[in-house]
Amino acid sequence: MNQNKNQQYEDLLVKNGLKRTGARLQVLDILSHRDSATSQPYLENLIGKEIDRVTLYRILKTFEEKGIIHRVMDNHGTANYAICSNSCSEHNHHDEHVHFNCNNCLRVYCLDEVKIPALKIAKGFKVEDMNLIVSGICKECNQAN
Amino acid sequence: MNQNKNQQYEDLLVKNGLKRTGARLQVLDILSHRDSATSQPYLENLIGKEIDRVTLYRILKTFEEKGIIHRVMDNHGTANYAICSNSCSEHNHHDEHVHFNCNNCLRVYCLDEVKIPALKIAKGFKVEDMNLIVSGICKECNQAN
DNA sequence: TTTCATTTGCAATAATGATGCATTAACACG
DNA sequence: CGTGTTAATGCATCATTATTGCAAATGAAA
Numbered sequence: 001m002n003q004n005k006n007q008q009y010e011d012l013l014v015k016n017g018l019k020r021t022g023a024r025l026q027v028l029d030i031l032s033h034r035d036s037a038t039s040q041p042y043l044e045n046l047i048g049k050e051i052d053r054v055t056l057y058r059i060l061k062t063f064e065e066k067g068i069i070h071r072v073m074d075n076h077g078t079a080n081y082a083i084c085s086n087s088c089s090e091h092n093h094h095d096e097h098v099h100f101n102c103n104n105c106l107r108v109y110c111l112d113e114v115k116i117p118a119l120k121i122a123k124g125f126k127v128e129d130m131n132l133i134v135s136g137i138c139k140e141c142n143q144a145n
Numbered sequence: 146m147n148q149n150k151n152q153q154y155e156d157l158l159v160k161n162g163l164k165r166t167g168a169r170l171q172v173l174d175i176l177s178h179r180d181s182a183t184s185q186p187y188l189e190n191l192i193g194k195e196i197d198r199v200t201l202y203r204i205l206k207t208f209e210e211k212g213i214i215h216r217v218m219d220n221h222g223t224a225n226y227a228i229c230s231n232s233c234s235e236h237n238h239h240d241e242h243v244h245f246n247c248n249n250c251l252r253v254y255c256l257d258e259v260k261i262p263a264l265k266i267a268k269g270f271k272v273e274d275m276n277l278i279v280s281g282i283c284k285e286c287n288q289a290n
Numbered sequence: 291t292t293t294c295a296t297t298t299g300c301a302a303t304a305a306t307g308a309t310g311c312a313t314t315a316a317c318a319c320g
Numbered sequence: 321c322g323t324g325t326t327a328a329t330g331c332a333t334c335a336t337t338a339t340t341g342c343a344a345a346t347g348a349a350a
Contacts, residue, residue: 018296018297019295019296019297019346019347019348020347021296021297021298021346021347023297023298024297040337040338041336041337051298051299052298052299052300053299053337053338054298054299054300054338054339054340055297055298055299057337057338057339058297058298058339059297073218073219073220073221073222074218075218075274075276076218077218077222077223077224077306077307077337078222078336078337079222079337079338098264098266100266100270103273111266111267113267114264114265114266116277117262117264119243119259119262119279120259121243121245121256121259121279122256122258122284123284124283124284124287124288125245125279125281125282125283125284125287126281126282126287127279127280127281128248128280128281128282129220129279129280129281130277130278130279130280131220131277131278131279131280132261132275132276132277132278133275133276133277133278134264134266134270134272134274134275134276135272135273135274135275135276136270136271136272136273136274137270137271137273138269138270139267139268139269139270142269142270142271143269163327163328164315164316164317164326164327164328165316166315166316166327166328166329168328168329169328185306185307186305186306196329196330197329197330197331198306198307198330199307199308199309199329199330199331200328200329200330202306202307202308203308203328203329204328207328222306222337222338223305223306224306224307
């Protein structure tokens with residue numbers, strides 16, 4: 001069915017010098033089919049026992065280092081992962097978009113359309129990354145009530 | 146020596162319906178004498194064994210709920226705490242300033258002078274809080290090298 | 291198919307954080 | 321000032337997230 005999608009993931013792995021293993025393909029598949037960043041515990045839940053927990057940690061870490069996914073810390077200190085938009089790479093990881101963390105369902109949305117405006121940071125501080133997390137109640141939770 | 150300072154902390158506690166215990170005063174004293182947000186492990190280190198770890202957690206949690214301090218999650222998912230600027234209270238907790246997380250010394254600075262510019266968030270999302278963490282190399286670490 | 295580096299699974303460990311419960315301390319009231 | 325009541329603390333325990341070392345399994349290339 002998803003021949004081309006699968007091929008796409010495999011290319012992504014090979015391009016980054018990673019072997020295309022079942023576990024990695026599964027993680028890529030899950031992450032790419034979700035509209036919000038996924039927390040590690042939730043991922044673990046989705047995958048079940050097919051992949052060892054340690055393996056999952058290592059896969060996520062490797063992917064992050066290669067720029068395949070990015071990690072967002074939510075307000076509760078848990079890691080959330082999402083597929084990077086195309087323009088990320090190992091050395092040019094642009095992470096400067098906004099995330100929305102729902103305080104009710106805990107989901108993390110990537111608000112790709114919102115950019116962080118330029119800021120004047122005090123002299124002497126070298127900026128490497130920016131991470132804006134907006135928290136509140138998401139659309140779905142608002143409608144549910 | 147610090148009679149008035151101490152009085153100030155005690156007032157703060159009483160104002161929030163909290164008993165003025167030694168542990169709480171010590172935490173307030175430490176936090177107010179630091180120029181950057183302090184991580185939980187570092188706090189634990191500073192305090193030593195005088196205060197139980199659980200007590201420290203509970204104090205920090207209580208203070209946060211009362212709006213006495215605020216919590217910032219750094220990029221590594223550890224909690225950092227800082228005294229709120231005067232205008233915070235339990236129901237009006239304005240946390241919308243920027244924090245700088247040094248990737249080298251791990252310190253977290255409150256950049257009070259920098260404000261988060263207004264953002265257009267998609268309709269249906271109710272914003273309750275904003276948290277912008279800029280990471281990079283801080284002034285001191287830059288000068289050290 | 292065989293070799294070799296990578297990847298995985300398992301066991302063990304560490305750190306952060308929460309909970310239940312008995313003990314202690316603060317403070318309001320007589 | 322005592323003293324009772326409520327809040328706060330300390331201790332033991334447990335849950336979760338994350339890391340490391342090592343042996344076994346697997347992918348890829350020859």
